[in-house]
Amino acid sequence: MQKLYAEQLLQSQLEIQEQTLQHISKELHDNLGQVASLIKINLYTIGLDEKDKAAQKLDDTRELTKQLITDLKALSVSLGADRIAQTGLAKALETEIDRLNKTGQFKATFEQQGILPNVHNDTAIILYRMAQEVLNNMVKHSNAQHITFKLSFIDNLIILAISDDGNGFDIDEQMKNGNGAGLHNLQKRATLINATLTMQSIIGQGTQVTIELPYSYDPNYNTKTETGPG
Known part of the structure:
Protein backbone atom coordinates (compact mmCIF):
# COMPACT_ATOMS: atom_id res chain seq x y z
CA MET A 1 0.00 0.00 0.00
CA GLY A 80 8.71 28.11 -5.83
CA ALA A 81 7.87 24.90 -3.98
CA ASP A 82 10.51 25.71 -1.34
CA ARG A 83 8.63 28.89 -0.51
CA ILE A 84 5.61 26.84 0.57
CA ALA A 85 7.77 24.96 3.06
CA GLN A 86 9.26 28.22 4.35
CA THR A 87 6.18 30.45 4.55
CA GLY A 88 3.31 27.97 4.72
CA LEU A 89 0.36 27.24 2.45
CA ALA A 90 -1.77 30.22 3.49
CA LYS A 91 0.95 32.76 2.73
CA ALA A 92 1.74 31.09 -0.60
CA LEU A 93 -1.92 31.31 -1.63
CA GLU A 94 -2.15 34.92 -0.45
CA THR A 95 0.91 35.77 -2.57
CA GLU A 96 -0.76 34.15 -5.58
CA ILE A 97 -3.80 36.37 -5.03
CA ASP A 98 -1.57 39.45 -4.80
CA ARG A 99 0.04 38.46 -8.10
CA LEU A 100 -3.38 38.16 -9.73
CA ASN A 101 -4.50 41.56 -8.44
CA LYS A 102 -1.40 43.20 -9.90
CA THR A 103 -2.52 42.21 -13.40
CA GLY A 104 -5.51 44.54 -13.02
CA GLN A 105 -7.80 42.01 -14.74
CA PHE A 106 -9.69 40.92 -11.62
CA LYS A 107 -10.55 41.90 -8.10
CA ALA A 108 -9.30 38.91 -6.12
CA THR A 109 -9.68 38.47 -2.36
CA PHE A 110 -8.21 36.04 0.15
CA GLU A 111 -9.95 35.10 3.40
CA GLN A 112 -8.75 32.81 6.16
CA GLN A 113 -10.89 31.35 8.92
CA GLY A 114 -9.30 29.53 11.83
CA ILE A 115 -5.66 28.75 12.57
CA LEU A 116 -4.35 26.51 9.82
CA PRO A 117 -2.11 23.62 10.91
CA ASN A 118 1.00 22.97 8.88
CA VAL A 119 0.71 19.91 6.66
CA HIS A 120 3.26 17.60 5.07
CA ASN A 121 5.15 19.55 2.40
CA ASP A 122 4.26 17.11 -0.42
CA THR A 123 0.57 17.49 0.44
CA ALA A 124 0.84 21.29 0.68
CA ILE A 125 2.54 21.51 -2.73
CA ILE A 126 -0.12 19.37 -4.41
CA LEU A 127 -2.89 21.42 -2.79
CA TYR A 128 -1.17 24.64 -3.89
CA ARG A 129 -0.76 23.40 -7.48
CA MET A 130 -4.43 22.36 -7.52
CA ALA A 131 -5.36 25.89 -6.45
CA GLN A 132 -3.13 27.33 -9.18
CA GLU A 133 -4.76 25.10 -11.79
CA VAL A 134 -8.26 26.17 -10.73
CA LEU A 135 -7.18 29.81 -10.74
CA ASN A 136 -5.56 29.55 -14.17
CA ASN A 137 -8.73 28.00 -15.61
CA MET A 138 -10.83 30.80 -14.13
CA VAL A 139 -8.47 33.42 -15.55
CA LYS A 140 -8.57 31.84 -19.02
CA HIS A 141 -12.22 30.90 -19.36
CA SER A 142 -14.53 32.52 -16.80
CA ASN A 143 -14.64 36.19 -17.90
CA ALA A 144 -15.11 36.90 -14.20
CA GLN A 145 -14.67 40.25 -12.46
CA HIS A 146 -14.19 38.84 -8.96
CA ILE A 147 -12.37 35.76 -7.68
CA THR A 148 -12.42 34.71 -4.02
CA PHE A 149 -10.12 32.33 -2.16
CA LYS A 150 -11.35 31.18 1.23
CA LEU A 151 -9.11 28.96 3.37
CA SER A 152 -10.61 27.49 6.53
CA PHE A 153 -9.78 25.00 9.26
CA ILE A 154 -13.02 23.67 10.75
CA ASP A 155 -13.68 20.38 12.57
CA ASN A 156 -10.30 18.95 11.57
CA LEU A 157 -10.90 19.78 7.91
CA ILE A 158 -8.71 22.08 5.84
CA ILE A 159 -11.15 23.62 3.36
CA LEU A 160 -10.13 25.63 0.31
CA ALA A 161 -13.01 27.23 -1.61
CA ILE A 162 -12.28 29.12 -4.83
CA SER A 163 -15.14 30.94 -6.54
CA ASP A 164 -15.72 33.39 -9.37
CA ASP A 165 -18.64 35.42 -10.72
CA GLY A 166 -17.98 34.53 -14.34
CA ASN A 167 -19.79 32.75 -17.16
CA GLY A 168 -20.26 29.43 -15.44
CA PHE A 169 -20.68 26.26 -17.50
CA ASP A 170 -22.48 22.92 -17.69
CA ILE A 171 -20.14 20.46 -15.96
CA ASP A 172 -21.89 17.35 -17.31
CA GLU A 173 -21.79 18.74 -20.84
CA GLN A 174 -18.08 19.48 -20.55
CA MET A 175 -17.38 15.92 -19.39
CA LYS A 176 -19.61 14.47 -22.13
CA ASN A 177 -17.79 16.43 -24.84
CA GLY A 178 -14.39 15.24 -23.67
CA ASN A 179 -13.37 18.58 -22.15
CA GLY A 180 -13.11 17.32 -18.60
CA ALA A 181 -9.40 16.48 -18.55
CA GLY A 182 -8.63 19.33 -16.15
CA LEU A 183 -11.36 18.25 -13.74
CA HIS A 184 -10.23 14.63 -13.96
CA ASN A 185 -6.67 15.71 -13.16
CA LEU A 186 -7.85 17.69 -10.13
CA GLN A 187 -9.90 14.71 -8.91
CA LYS A 188 -6.89 12.43 -9.25
CA ARG A 189 -4.69 14.74 -7.19
CA ALA A 190 -7.42 15.17 -4.59
CA THR A 191 -7.65 11.39 -4.20
CA LEU A 192 -3.88 11.17 -3.84
CA ILE A 193 -3.85 13.46 -0.78
CA ASN A 194 -7.08 11.95 0.62
CA ALA A 195 -9.05 15.12 -0.14
CA THR A 196 -12.56 15.57 -1.50
CA LEU A 197 -13.11 17.86 -4.49
CA THR A 198 -16.49 19.27 -5.48
CA MET A 199 -17.36 21.68 -8.26
CA GLN A 200 -20.53 23.70 -8.69
CA SER A 201 -21.17 25.91 -11.70
CA ILE A 202 -24.24 27.87 -12.81
CA ILE A 203 -24.33 29.36 -16.28
CA GLY A 204 -24.37 33.14 -16.00
CA GLN A 205 -23.53 33.14 -12.28
CA GLY A 206 -20.10 31.58 -11.86
CA THR A 207 -18.21 28.59 -10.54
CA GLN A 208 -17.03 27.36 -7.14
CA VAL A 209 -14.45 24.65 -6.53
CA THR A 210 -14.12 23.29 -3.00
CA ILE A 211 -11.30 21.06 -1.74
CA GLU A 212 -11.69 19.46 1.70
CA LEU A 213 -8.63 17.84 3.24
CA PRO A 214 -8.95 15.85 6.49
CA TYR A 215 -6.16 16.80 8.89
CA SER A 216 -4.36 14.32 11.09
CA TYR A 217 -1.49 15.34 13.34
CA ASP A 218 1.92 13.90 12.50
CA PRO A 219 4.76 15.00 14.82
CA ASN A 220 7.32 14.29 12.09
CA TYR A 221 5.85 16.88 9.73
CA ASN A 222 3.30 19.09 11.45
CA THR A 223 5.37 21.33 13.65
CA LYS A 224 3.80 24.75 13.31
CA THR A 225 0.55 26.53 12.64
CA GLU A 226 -0.36 29.33 10.25
CA THR A 227 -2.28 32.36 11.36
CA GLY A 228 -4.37 34.49 9.07
CA PRO A 229 -3.14 37.32 6.86
CA GLY A 230 -1.58 40.32 8.49
Missing part, protein backbone atom coordinates in the same frame (compact mmCIF):
# COMPACT_ATOMS: atom_id res chain seq x y z
CA GLN A 2 2.80 2.39 0.94
CA LYS A 3 4.66 1.50 -2.28
CA LEU A 4 1.54 2.24 -4.36
CA TYR A 5 1.11 5.61 -2.64
CA ALA A 6 4.78 6.45 -3.31
CA GLU A 7 4.35 5.56 -7.00
CA GLN A 8 1.19 7.66 -7.29
CA LEU A 9 2.87 10.57 -5.52
CA LEU A 10 5.84 10.38 -7.89
CA GLN A 11 3.50 10.29 -10.91
CA SER A 12 1.64 13.35 -9.64
CA GLN A 13 4.92 15.18 -9.02
CA LEU A 14 6.05 14.39 -12.57
CA GLU A 15 2.75 15.69 -13.97
CA ILE A 16 3.11 18.86 -11.90
CA GLN A 17 6.68 19.26 -13.18
CA GLU A 18 5.50 18.90 -16.79
CA GLN A 19 2.74 21.47 -16.26
CA THR A 20 5.25 23.79 -14.60
CA LEU A 21 7.58 23.56 -17.61
CA GLN A 22 4.66 24.28 -19.95
CA HIS A 23 3.74 27.28 -17.79
CA ILE A 24 7.31 28.60 -17.93
CA SER A 25 7.41 28.15 -21.70
CA LYS A 26 4.12 30.01 -22.17
CA GLU A 27 5.14 32.88 -19.87
CA LEU A 28 8.49 33.23 -21.65
CA HIS A 29 6.85 33.25 -25.07
CA ASP A 30 3.71 35.29 -24.40
CA ASN A 31 4.90 37.83 -21.84
CA LEU A 32 8.58 37.98 -20.97
CA GLY A 33 9.73 37.32 -24.54
CA GLN A 34 7.66 40.18 -25.91
CA VAL A 35 8.95 42.65 -23.33
CA ALA A 36 12.56 41.53 -23.95
CA SER A 37 12.04 41.97 -27.71
CA LEU A 38 10.79 45.53 -27.21
CA ILE A 39 13.84 46.33 -25.09
CA LYS A 40 16.11 44.90 -27.79
CA ILE A 41 14.40 46.92 -30.56
CA ASN A 42 14.64 50.13 -28.52
CA LEU A 43 18.33 49.62 -27.80
CA TYR A 44 19.13 48.82 -31.44
CA THR A 45 17.30 51.87 -32.81
CA ILE A 46 17.93 54.47 -30.11
CA GLY A 47 21.08 55.76 -31.83
CA LEU A 48 19.11 56.55 -34.98
CA ASP A 49 16.65 58.87 -33.24
CA GLU A 50 16.77 62.59 -32.63
CA LYS A 51 17.79 63.67 -29.14
CA ASP A 52 14.30 64.19 -27.67
CA LYS A 53 12.93 61.00 -29.19
CA ALA A 54 15.99 59.06 -28.03
CA ALA A 55 15.53 60.35 -24.47
CA GLN A 56 11.88 59.25 -24.49
CA LYS A 57 12.83 55.85 -25.88
CA LEU A 58 15.45 55.48 -23.15
CA ASP A 59 12.82 56.23 -20.49
CA ASP A 60 10.49 53.68 -22.10
CA THR A 61 13.28 51.10 -22.09
CA ARG A 62 13.94 51.69 -18.39
CA GLU A 63 10.25 51.07 -17.65
CA LEU A 64 10.22 47.94 -19.80
CA THR A 65 13.30 46.65 -17.98
CA LYS A 66 11.65 47.25 -14.60
CA GLN A 67 8.55 45.44 -15.86
CA LEU A 68 10.67 42.50 -17.05
CA ILE A 69 12.39 42.20 -13.67
CA THR A 70 9.04 42.37 -11.85
CA ASP A 71 7.52 39.72 -14.12
CA LEU A 72 10.53 37.43 -13.67
CA LYS A 73 10.26 37.75 -9.89
CA ALA A 74 6.52 37.01 -10.04
CA LEU A 75 7.16 33.92 -12.17
CA SER A 76 9.83 32.73 -9.76
CA VAL A 77 7.50 33.22 -6.79
CA SER A 78 4.64 31.32 -8.42
CA LEU A 79 6.89 28.32 -9.14
Whole structure:
Protein backbone atom coordinates (compact mmCIF):
# COMPACT_ATOMS: atom_id res chain seq x y z
CA MET A 1 0.00 0.00 0.00
CA GLN A 2 2.80 2.39 0.94
CA LYS A 3 4.66 1.50 -2.28
CA LEU A 4 1.54 2.24 -4.36
CA TYR A 5 1.11 5.61 -2.64
CA ALA A 6 4.78 6.45 -3.31
CA GLU A 7 4.35 5.56 -7.00
CA GLN A 8 1.19 7.66 -7.29
CA LEU A 9 2.87 10.57 -5.52
CA LEU A 10 5.84 10.38 -7.89
CA GLN A 11 3.50 10.29 -10.91
CA SER A 12 1.64 13.35 -9.64
CA GLN A 13 4.92 15.18 -9.02
CA LEU A 14 6.05 14.39 -12.57
CA GLU A 15 2.75 15.69 -13.97
CA ILE A 16 3.11 18.86 -11.90
CA GLN A 17 6.68 19.26 -13.18
CA GLU A 18 5.50 18.90 -16.79
CA GLN A 19 2.74 21.47 -16.26
CA THR A 20 5.25 23.79 -14.60
CA LEU A 21 7.58 23.56 -17.61
CA GLN A 22 4.66 24.28 -19.95
CA HIS A 23 3.74 27.28 -17.79
CA ILE A 24 7.31 28.60 -17.93
CA SER A 25 7.41 28.15 -21.70
CA LYS A 26 4.12 30.01 -22.17
CA GLU A 27 5.14 32.88 -19.87
CA LEU A 28 8.49 33.23 -21.65
CA HIS A 29 6.85 33.25 -25.07
CA ASP A 30 3.71 35.29 -24.40
CA ASN A 31 4.90 37.83 -21.84
CA LEU A 32 8.58 37.98 -20.97
CA GLY A 33 9.73 37.32 -24.54
CA GLN A 34 7.66 40.18 -25.91
CA VAL A 35 8.95 42.65 -23.33
CA ALA A 36 12.56 41.53 -23.95
CA SER A 37 12.04 41.97 -27.71
CA LEU A 38 10.79 45.53 -27.21
CA ILE A 39 13.84 46.33 -25.09
CA LYS A 40 16.11 44.90 -27.79
CA ILE A 41 14.40 46.92 -30.56
CA ASN A 42 14.64 50.13 -28.52
CA LEU A 43 18.33 49.62 -27.80
CA TYR A 44 19.13 48.82 -31.44
CA THR A 45 17.30 51.87 -32.81
CA ILE A 46 17.93 54.47 -30.11
CA GLY A 47 21.08 55.76 -31.83
CA LEU A 48 19.11 56.55 -34.98
CA ASP A 49 16.65 58.87 -33.24
CA GLU A 50 16.77 62.59 -32.63
CA LYS A 51 17.79 63.67 -29.14
CA ASP A 52 14.30 64.19 -27.67
CA LYS A 53 12.93 61.00 -29.19
CA ALA A 54 15.99 59.06 -28.03
CA ALA A 55 15.53 60.35 -24.47
CA GLN A 56 11.88 59.25 -24.49
CA LYS A 57 12.83 55.85 -25.88
CA LEU A 58 15.45 55.48 -23.15
CA ASP A 59 12.82 56.23 -20.49
CA ASP A 60 10.49 53.68 -22.10
CA THR A 61 13.28 51.10 -22.09
CA ARG A 62 13.94 51.69 -18.39
CA GLU A 63 10.25 51.07 -17.65
CA LEU A 64 10.22 47.94 -19.80
CA THR A 65 13.30 46.65 -17.98
CA LYS A 66 11.65 47.25 -14.60
CA GLN A 67 8.55 45.44 -15.86
CA LEU A 68 10.67 42.50 -17.05
CA ILE A 69 12.39 42.20 -13.67
CA THR A 70 9.04 42.37 -11.85
CA ASP A 71 7.52 39.72 -14.12
CA LEU A 72 10.53 37.43 -13.67
CA LYS A 73 10.26 37.75 -9.89
CA ALA A 74 6.52 37.01 -10.04
CA LEU A 75 7.16 33.92 -12.17
CA SER A 76 9.83 32.73 -9.76
CA VAL A 77 7.50 33.22 -6.79
CA SER A 78 4.64 31.32 -8.42
CA LEU A 79 6.89 28.32 -9.14
CA GLY A 80 8.71 28.11 -5.83
CA ALA A 81 7.87 24.90 -3.98
CA ASP A 82 10.51 25.71 -1.34
CA ARG A 83 8.63 28.89 -0.51
CA ILE A 84 5.61 26.84 0.57
CA ALA A 85 7.77 24.96 3.06
CA GLN A 86 9.26 28.22 4.35
CA THR A 87 6.18 30.45 4.55
CA GLY A 88 3.31 27.97 4.72
CA LEU A 89 0.36 27.24 2.45
CA ALA A 90 -1.77 30.22 3.49
CA LYS A 91 0.95 32.76 2.73
CA ALA A 92 1.74 31.09 -0.60
CA LEU A 93 -1.92 31.31 -1.63
CA GLU A 94 -2.15 34.92 -0.45
CA THR A 95 0.91 35.77 -2.57
CA GLU A 96 -0.76 34.15 -5.58
CA ILE A 97 -3.80 36.37 -5.03
CA ASP A 98 -1.57 39.45 -4.80
CA ARG A 99 0.04 38.46 -8.10
CA LEU A 100 -3.38 38.16 -9.73
CA ASN A 101 -4.50 41.56 -8.44
CA LYS A 102 -1.40 43.20 -9.90
CA THR A 103 -2.52 42.21 -13.40
CA GLY A 104 -5.51 44.54 -13.02
CA GLN A 105 -7.80 42.01 -14.74
CA PHE A 106 -9.69 40.92 -11.62
CA LYS A 107 -10.55 41.90 -8.10
CA ALA A 108 -9.30 38.91 -6.12
CA THR A 109 -9.68 38.47 -2.36
CA PHE A 110 -8.21 36.04 0.15
CA GLU A 111 -9.95 35.10 3.40
CA GLN A 112 -8.75 32.81 6.16
CA GLN A 113 -10.89 31.35 8.92
CA GLY A 114 -9.30 29.53 11.83
CA ILE A 115 -5.66 28.75 12.57
CA LEU A 116 -4.35 26.51 9.82
CA PRO A 117 -2.11 23.62 10.91
CA ASN A 118 1.00 22.97 8.88
CA VAL A 119 0.71 19.91 6.66
CA HIS A 120 3.26 17.60 5.07
CA ASN A 121 5.15 19.55 2.40
CA ASP A 122 4.26 17.11 -0.42
CA THR A 123 0.57 17.49 0.44
CA ALA A 124 0.84 21.29 0.68
CA ILE A 125 2.54 21.51 -2.73
CA ILE A 126 -0.12 19.37 -4.41
CA LEU A 127 -2.89 21.42 -2.79
CA TYR A 128 -1.17 24.64 -3.89
CA ARG A 129 -0.76 23.40 -7.48
CA MET A 130 -4.43 22.36 -7.52
CA ALA A 131 -5.36 25.89 -6.45
CA GLN A 132 -3.13 27.33 -9.18
CA GLU A 133 -4.76 25.10 -11.79
CA VAL A 134 -8.26 26.17 -10.73
CA LEU A 135 -7.18 29.81 -10.74
CA ASN A 136 -5.56 29.55 -14.17
CA ASN A 137 -8.73 28.00 -15.61
CA MET A 138 -10.83 30.80 -14.13
CA VAL A 139 -8.47 33.42 -15.55
CA LYS A 140 -8.57 31.84 -19.02
CA HIS A 141 -12.22 30.90 -19.36
CA SER A 142 -14.53 32.52 -16.80
CA ASN A 143 -14.64 36.19 -17.90
CA ALA A 144 -15.11 36.90 -14.20
CA GLN A 145 -14.67 40.25 -12.46
CA HIS A 146 -14.19 38.84 -8.96
CA ILE A 147 -12.37 35.76 -7.68
CA THR A 148 -12.42 34.71 -4.02
CA PHE A 149 -10.12 32.33 -2.16
CA LYS A 150 -11.35 31.18 1.23
CA LEU A 151 -9.11 28.96 3.37
CA SER A 152 -10.61 27.49 6.53
CA PHE A 153 -9.78 25.00 9.26
CA ILE A 154 -13.02 23.67 10.75
CA ASP A 155 -13.68 20.38 12.57
CA ASN A 156 -10.30 18.95 11.57
CA LEU A 157 -10.90 19.78 7.91
CA ILE A 158 -8.71 22.08 5.84
CA ILE A 159 -11.15 23.62 3.36
CA LEU A 160 -10.13 25.63 0.31
CA ALA A 161 -13.01 27.23 -1.61
CA ILE A 162 -12.28 29.12 -4.83
CA SER A 163 -15.14 30.94 -6.54
CA ASP A 164 -15.72 33.39 -9.37
CA ASP A 165 -18.64 35.42 -10.72
CA GLY A 166 -17.98 34.53 -14.34
CA ASN A 167 -19.79 32.75 -17.16
CA GLY A 168 -20.26 29.43 -15.44
CA PHE A 169 -20.68 26.26 -17.50
CA ASP A 170 -22.48 22.92 -17.69
CA ILE A 171 -20.14 20.46 -15.96
CA ASP A 172 -21.89 17.35 -17.31
CA GLU A 173 -21.79 18.74 -20.84
CA GLN A 174 -18.08 19.48 -20.55
CA MET A 175 -17.38 15.92 -19.39
CA LYS A 176 -19.61 14.47 -22.13
CA ASN A 177 -17.79 16.43 -24.84
CA GLY A 178 -14.39 15.24 -23.67
CA ASN A 179 -13.37 18.58 -22.15
CA GLY A 180 -13.11 17.32 -18.60
CA ALA A 181 -9.40 16.48 -18.55
CA GLY A 182 -8.63 19.33 -16.15
CA LEU A 183 -11.36 18.25 -13.74
CA HIS A 184 -10.23 14.63 -13.96
CA ASN A 185 -6.67 15.71 -13.16
CA LEU A 186 -7.85 17.69 -10.13
CA GLN A 187 -9.90 14.71 -8.91
CA LYS A 188 -6.89 12.43 -9.25
CA ARG A 189 -4.69 14.74 -7.19
CA ALA A 190 -7.42 15.17 -4.59
CA THR A 191 -7.65 11.39 -4.20
CA LEU A 192 -3.88 11.17 -3.84
CA ILE A 193 -3.85 13.46 -0.78
CA ASN A 194 -7.08 11.95 0.62
CA ALA A 195 -9.05 15.12 -0.14
CA THR A 196 -12.56 15.57 -1.50
CA LEU A 197 -13.11 17.86 -4.49
CA THR A 198 -16.49 19.27 -5.48
CA MET A 199 -17.36 21.68 -8.26
CA GLN A 200 -20.53 23.70 -8.69
CA SER A 201 -21.17 25.91 -11.70
CA ILE A 202 -24.24 27.87 -12.81
CA ILE A 203 -24.33 29.36 -16.28
CA GLY A 204 -24.37 33.14 -16.00
CA GLN A 205 -23.53 33.14 -12.28
CA GLY A 206 -20.10 31.58 -11.86
CA THR A 207 -18.21 28.59 -10.54
CA GLN A 208 -17.03 27.36 -7.14
CA VAL A 209 -14.45 24.65 -6.53
CA THR A 210 -14.12 23.29 -3.00
CA ILE A 211 -11.30 21.06 -1.74
CA GLU A 212 -11.69 19.46 1.70
CA LEU A 213 -8.63 17.84 3.24
CA PRO A 214 -8.95 15.85 6.49
CA TYR A 215 -6.16 16.80 8.89
CA SER A 216 -4.36 14.32 11.09
CA TYR A 217 -1.49 15.34 13.34
CA ASP A 218 1.92 13.90 12.50
CA PRO A 219 4.76 15.00 14.82
CA ASN A 220 7.32 14.29 12.09
CA TYR A 221 5.85 16.88 9.73
CA ASN A 222 3.30 19.09 11.45
CA THR A 223 5.37 21.33 13.65
CA LYS A 224 3.80 24.75 13.31
CA THR A 225 0.55 26.53 12.64
CA GLU A 226 -0.36 29.33 10.25
CA THR A 227 -2.28 32.36 11.36
CA GLY A 228 -4.37 34.49 9.07
CA PRO A 229 -3.14 37.32 6.86
CA GLY A 230 -1.58 40.32 8.49
